[in-house]
Amino acid sequence: MVKMKTMTCKQLGGACDLEFHADTFEEMAEQSKKHGMEMFQSGDVGHLRAMHKMKELMQSPGAMTEWFENKRKEFDALPPGTPKS
Numbered sequence: 739m740v741k742m743k744t745m746t747c748k749q750l751g752g753a754c755d756l757e758f759h760a761d762t763f764e765e766m767a768e769q770s771k772k773h774g775m776e777m778f779q780s781g782d783v784g785h786l787r788a789m790h791k792m793k794e795l796m797q798s799p800g801a802m803t804e805w806f807e808n809k810r811k812e813f814d815a816l817p818p819g820t821p822k823s
């Protein structure tokens with residue numbers, strides 16, 4: 739069994755409750771990014787707002803790294819296993 743972890747779009751700085759399942763944080767971030775781009779392209783207002791906030795955050799040096807590290811810690815603290823397959 740693969741020990742996947744689950745995080746939602748919202749937990750990763752997004753705007754909806756879509757769940758991402760991944761073994762590593764990098765994979766998780768990648769899925770979140772891809773989803774964010776799709777929502778951005780479809781012009782979803784909630785995600786546009788969330789993305790704008792992230793952009794503002796990235797303006798200050800080190801903020802993105804800090805955000806990333808915090809999320810990684812959150813990911814590491816998650817119990818493994820998917821509630822739904």
Ligand SMILES: [Zn+2]
Pocket residue numbers: 747748752753754755756773777785
């Ligand atoms: Zn989303």
